[in-house]
Amino acid sequence: MCGIVGYAGGKSAAGELFEGLKKLEYRGYDSAGISTLGGGSIFTIKKSGRVEGLAPRMGELEGCVGIGHTRWATHGEANDVNAHPHIYGSFSIVHNGIIENYAELKAELSAEGHVFFSHTDSEVIAHLLDYYYKGNFAEALSLACSRLKGCWAIAALCKQFQGFTVTRHGSPAILGEGEDGFFVASDMYALMGRARSYCILADGDIALVTPRGISIYDGQLQPVARNFSPLEWEEEEVGTGGCPHYMLKEIRQNARTVRATCRAFASSGCGGQCSRLKEADKIVLVGCGTAYNAALAAVRLLGGAYECPVSAHIASEARYDPPRVTQKSVCIAVSQSGETADTIMAAKILKDGGAYLIAVTNVGYSAITRFADKVVPVCAGAEVCVAATKSYIGQLACFHMLAAPCAPRVRCGALMKIADDIERVVSDGVYAANIASLCVKSRAVFFLGRGADVDVAVEGSLKLKEVSYIFSDGYPAGELKHGTLALIDESVLSVVLICDESLCEKSKTAVEQILSRKGKVAVITTLPHIYAELSARVSAAWLLPCAPSHLAHFLSATALQLIAYHAAVMAGRDPDKPRNLAKSVTVE
Structure with missing residues (x-):
């Protein structure tokens, strides 16, 4: 999010x-800002809208130290x-x-004479730093955080310190x-x-970052050593690869994702998880959004492979009404980023209840991987578009491999073949554009299917509403x-998926019912x-x-992604940055 x-x-x-900040745009945001420190002064620019809106005022910023922020309200x-940033006294802060408890803190500080300018919860942090600062920046930040309830990652500047401080509680921060x-x-x-390296x-840690280096302290302000690991990245991952948008580039990488995920499953020893699933008394999956829709598909796949x-479960519901688990249960937490707040909390609750935790994620260094018992990697590579595409396909590939306890090589071979077919679908853009034009002209679009087609229909609906804003x-x-x-008429389009031979006659009945009421129909079939x-x-x-x-x-699923x-694009939307949405939902 922020x-x-x-x-x-x-x-x-x-x-x-x-x-x-430009590299963080894909996370979703509605405003941006920067503070820099130079000559004992703090210089700040901030503005609602895109990061590019800051460009005309960049000349106002001085110094070699600074912090920046993209905000999702x-x-x-x-x-x-x-x-953000929020300024008070000698301090500038950014917060995710x-x-x-900001309201009670704001009331307390207002009674002390502090004047607030924004309507955010974050501004109170700058005021707390000003209240507690007695010459020790790290101590002031520690005392300020001791008053907070919730989750946060904070970076802060102080006029009296030639650097910035960072701390976190429940929100990610990477040095x-x-x-x-x-x-x-x-x-x-x-x-x-x-x-070149990261940590x-x-x-609870507090880091002091200066042009000379990084010092890290624990919650008791004692120096601690944290390991830095090499940061490996591929130049190819940066940029749209010649496509007009990241979304199209990433859909075109669906086939590559399937192949890479299958290879990683075999090489990382994930096949051993099949025996764990075989012995389970129940398998519980949790996720949000597209990850939850992938979990729906997993229910059919794993349910057909195992007897339990x-x-x-939608993670935001499971964290408050968790399913019962035992020490023989397996929880599979599904998250593209590995940082989804609701999924992390639901997974922790189920793990604390005794369940063995498997994380299916696209980010190997994410929060969920640090407490999972096993990580099954989704090898989609960096996914920049807010709407998940190739990561969803990779999640499906993971579940197919987990559902093949006796013949993983056979299943892997079948997936390699389907990857070739995915490339054929991607090349049929004219069909996608034809159905997309019908979507844009419709008052509403319904996605229908039977059996496994239902799970794809739900995901196709989510994808269309996310990026085109069509209901x-x-x-x-x-x-x-x-x-x-009752809603069907000539202004409504129904996209009917018919990919199961055993259910096709039933699906045809739905088509007839819609046509008899003058509804528009698009059929997608194998x-x-x-x-x-x-x-x-x-x-x-x-x-x-x-x-x-x-x-x-x-x-x-690939076809529906292309349609969305x-x-x-036809509706004049930016498919990479849909309004009001964020890539990594790190708050409840």
């Missing part, structure tokens, strides 16, 4: 921070005043997270060492190409006549006879490569 960057070194801080509307200085960022992506700050009950919903085709049929039978009667039809029903969701992308 993004933090910090720099102390031999270069102008303004340029380093601006570039860091939680408390207070998106405007210039509420943008939520301060739950970086580079050739020309030292960094902090809330996301590893902001360090790529800039830092993930532990909860398998269930999927959509996804549900089982059999539920059409139990309410939604079955040639369905395409031949329906293509002339519906508004659009797309025949995907033939595939077994349990593998077809790789193809139909083209619909967003």
